[in-house]
Amino acid sequence: MMIPQFKIPCVILCGGKSSRMGEDKSLLPFFDKSSLTQYQYDRLKPYFTKIFLSSKTNKFNFEAKLILEENEIYxxxxxxxxxxxxxxNYDKFFLITVDTPLVKIESINQLILESIDSDICVAQTEKIHNLCGVFSTNIKPIVAEMLKKDIHKVGYLLDQVKSKKIIFKDEEEFLNLNNKEEYLKALKIIS
Incomplete structure (x- = not known):
């Protein structure tokens, strides 16, 4: 079987507060890796020509290209x-949070294929997973305007641009590890 090679970069969001987890979830050990970040990075790297970590600081114990957030606001x-x-210099990028390690490559492929005629194309199960999808860089002026107005909701951004939601049936695949219970559940699923 041939491994898909996505022509857009991938960015893993690792800069959240992790307040519900009680500690930085991006640094929690996961499966056979020293951190959830390294797990996501190693898992996705074979499929993307470029992969980046987005974070407030370089807190990682492995080599990776970083995009440091330019603002203290989380x-x-x-x-x-x-x-x-x-x-x-890219038209689009694939965005995924560090705490969604069960999203399948086939689902990522579907999101990329379906993103052709939209500014943002995200996954949806029972809820919208608005940080798992393909984002166009042409949304820059809208994002800048939102920051100027102190609007920080991704749902608002989706309403301002040509967005598309792709329905997926497997709720577990998009499990978001916000607390210890979800973290332990994902570890059980993956093993």
Whole structure:
């Protein structure tokens, strides 16, 4: 079987506060890796020509290209703004959070294929997974305007651009590891 090679870069969001987890979830050990970040990075690297970590600081114990967020506010909109500034020479990028390690490569492939005629194309199960999808760099002015108005909701961004939501049936695949219970559940699933 041939491994798909996605022509757009991948960015793993690792800069959240992890307040519900009680510690930095991006640094928690996961499966056979020293951290959840390294697990996501190693898992996705074979499929993308370029892969980046988006974070407030370089807190990682392995070599990776970083996109450091240029603002002290903890917000995915701040991260998206920093990513667009760094990846200005790309039309689109795939965005995924560090705490969704079960998203299948086939699902990523589907999101990329379906993203052709949209500014943002994200996954949806029972809820919208608005930080798992393909983002166009042409949304830069809208993101900048949102930051100027102190609007930090990704849902608001989706409403302002040509967005598309792709329905997936497997809720577990998009499990978001926000607390210890979800973290332990994902470890059980993966092993």
């Amino acid at each position: 917000s995915p909109i701040v991260a998206i703004d920093s990513i667009i500034k760094k990846l200005y």
